[in-house]
Amino acid sequence: MIYGDKSLGVIVQNITGRQGMFHTELMNAYARDLGGRGVVAGVAPGKGGREVHGVPVYNTVKEALREHDATRSVVFVPGGAAGDSIMEAAHAGITLAVVITEHIPVHDAMKAIAYARLHDCTVIGPNCPGLLSPGECKLGIMPAHLATRGNVGVVSRSGTLTYEVVDELTRAGIGQSTVVGIGGDPVIGQTFVDVLARFEDDPLTKAVVVIGEVGGNLEEEGVRSTDLPVVTYIAGVSAPPEKRMGHAGAIIEGGEGDARSKVRRLAALGIPVASRPSEIPGLIREVL
Amino acid sequence: MKLLEYEAKQIFSEYGIPVPKGALIRAPEEAAAHLPETGGAVVLKAQVDVGGRGKAGGVLFADAKTAVDTARELFAREIKGIPVREVLIEERLAIEHEYYVSIAVDRSSRQPAVLFADAGGVEIESAASAVRKVIVSPLLRDIPPFLMRELLGGAPKVLAPVINRLYRVFQEKDAMLAEVNPLVTTPQGVYAADAKLIVDDNALARQGIAVNRDLSEREREAEKHGFSYVELDGTIGVIGNGAGLTMSTLDLIEFYNGRAANFLDVGGGADQERVMHAVRLVASMPDVSVIVVNLLGGITRCDEVAKGIIAAGVAPTVIVRMAGTNEAEGRQLLGEHGYRMLESMDAAVRAAMEVAP
Incomplete structure (x- = not known):
């Protein structure tokens, strides 16, 4: 497992929202079955003193951490306020913030991630499903019933496509060490490089599935950075060309963010690239 | 959303960047x-x-x-x-020299990148190697002088304040890209001869932009329901949840040599009504003879999805693949109304190909 184990306490920011409430209960059900600590406190400004599924609610992260031992936060705060919530968590001493929120303005994401780094807080997401170490702990919204414990790491920019791949692996009898959704936004806290580095240090992980999408070149960066056996799948080969980000985007990204050229470049590195999700288990068996 | 040149120049002008x-x-x-x-x-x-x-x-x-x-x-x-x-x-400006400057969101460093070249103009893409790039912390309000010196190299210092104002525009207007190509020197001073500004779609509301012009009318209709939707030119309608899974479904159709009619991501936690609207929207495209619904997830309730599909009551054949809560109830409902529900996305796409080869 990477990013910590079941002994670490978790808080949920915006625990009184629909998603926050629902997933607090799912995370805690998972933790209970495994003897983990799960969500120990929630935060919702102005709603301190309440309880959500038996979890006490505080007005601020600082107050929550004064009363409870927790180092990780799952953030369900909506778009415009989420950047501020990430900074609040980092400032109060949270060392891992998993940001589920979608539609965060990219400037807010850049600021919050830079601020979190100054406070030694790692950010996963935004716009991500979180992470799941099957049989150990779950942070976020991944459906745990599809996963099974094993030695293949999964790291992905997608949400549901990740579940699809996990389902394919489980059905093929291939378990997962940790599944990480890094998020689909242009600016994200943990990239493929960061997650693959963690997998390299993880004794459980023997191979990794990298699930990418159109846009940017983070997949190539990640795959080049690791010595672990890797299998990739890139979604979007049939997508019409992305609206180009002017000259600057073309220059920064070498002019090649589309899926087909991405697949070509990965294949040129000698990396197996699945042409559909159902091919992934077979390719993984070959590299294990 | 991309602004037009005159709109971008108006904003530049408000920030003290000289425009013609x-x-x-x-x-x-x-x-x-x-x-x-x-x-x-x-x-x-x-x-x-x-x-x-x-x-x-x-x-x-x-x-x-x-x-x-x-x-x-x-x-x-x-x-x-x-x-x-x-x-x-x-x-028309009496141009002495043309430069290139842009500020963009750099995915790799997760920070703003400022790019500058001593030669501006239309051929900038092929001259990528001549472009200097500095990364600026998003926590800073200005480009610090040491980075500005690195960026400009031997170029005139009079460009520096203009580039700093462009950086302010980039920050305060929630830009994904702020570009001046060319930035020119003339006997009368420095001017932004052209202007490009792309505003982050996730920040349109706080920038006071009500309508995203980059979307077609149908796409805006889809947006009202919270769908992301792109129209293509094939015959197989596609509804999925999550951009990755939906894209992957389109790819699979292409893999089996079919042609997708659209991309429609219904988003998380789709209920009966949203599914109904999605199915009707896709069915309203004239070339669609079959629709593949591919939904997967923890929150999605399969019985809700089934009810939405049945309530839509559309003419094209609807083939369903879904997994989630209440899967058995959903399967039963669909079966009772004569819809097919398949185990895998491969099987669902293959079944669709038999209807719309």
């Missing part, structure tokens, strides 16, 4: 009222959202005598298929 004197005209005759007092030359620029506008004939030069006729010529043109409805008429 000019005016927006909507008819050729209006050109006569906006000629420079000096009687000098003008440039007429079609306000259309296309790349390579100059090469495509969207920029014309004229003098006081020819301005109206030249404007008439430009208004009669289509630039890469887009009719010209607005033209920016500007005084």
Whole structure:
């Protein structure tokens, strides 16, 4: 497992929202079955003193951490306020913030991630499903019933496509060490490089599935950075060309963010690239 | 959302970035009222959202005598298929030197990147190696002087304040990209001869932009329901949840040599009503003879999805693949109403291919 184990306490920011409430209960059900600590406190400004599924609610992260031992936060705060919530968590001493929120303005994401780094807080997401170490702990919204414990790491920019791949692996009898959704936004806290580095240090992980999408070149960066056996799948080969980000985007990204050229470049590195999700288990068996 | 040149220049001007004197005209005759007092030359620029506008004939030069006729010529043109409805008429600058400057979101470093080149103009992409790049912390309000020196190299120092103002525009207008190509020096000073500004779609509301012009009418309708939707030209309708899974479904259709009619991501936690709207929207496209619904997830309730599909009651065949809560109930409901639910996305796409080969 990477990013910590079941002994670490978790808080949920915006625990009184629909998603926050629902997933607090799912995370805690998972933790209970495994003897983990799960969500120990929630935060919702102005709603301190309440309880959500038996979890006490505080007005601020600082107050929550004064009363409870927790180092990780799952953030369900909506778009415009989420950047501020990430900074609040980092400032109060949270060392891992998993940001589920979608539609965060990219400037807010850049600021919050830079601020979190100054406070030694790692950010996963935004716009991500979180992470799941099957049989150990779950942070976020991944459906745990599809996963099974094993030695293949999964790291992905997608949400549901990740579940699809996990389902394919489980059905093929291939378990997962940790599944990480890094998020689909242009600016994200943990990239493929960061997650693959963690997998390299993880004794459980023997191979990794990298699930990418159109846009940017983070997949190539990640795959080049690791010595672990890797299998990739890139979604979007049939997508019409992305609206180009002017000259600057073309220059920064070498002019090649589309899926087909991405697949070509990965294949040129000698990396197996699945042409559909159902091919992934077979390719993984070959590299294990 | 991409702003048009004149809109970007208006913002640049508010931030103290010098732009050429000019005016927006909507008819050729209006050109006569906006000629420079000096009687000098003008440039007429079609306000259309296309790349390579100059090469495509969207920029014309004229003098006081020819301005109206030249404007008439430009208004009669289509630039890469887009009719010209607005033209920016500007005084022509006495350019000494052209530079390139842009500020963009750098995915790799997760921070703003400022790019600068000593030679601006249309060929900037092929000159990527001559471009200098510095990364600026998003926590800073300005580009610090040491980074500015690194960026400019031997270029004139008078460019620095203009680039810093552009950086402010980038920050305060929630830009994904702020670009000036070319940034020019003239005997009268520095000017942004062109302007490009792309605003983050996730920040349109706080920037006071109500309507995303980059979307078609149908796409806006889809947006109202919270769908992300793109129309394509095939025959197989696609509804999925999550961009990755939906894209992957399109890819699979192509893998089996089919052609997808659309991309529709219903988003998280789709309920009966949302599914119904999604199915109806896709079914309303004339070429669609079969729809693949591919939903997967923890929150999605399969019985809700089944009810939505049944309530939509559309003519095209609907083939369903879904996994989640209440899967058995969903399967039973669909079966009772004669819909097929398949185990895998491969099987669902293959079944769709039999209907719309």
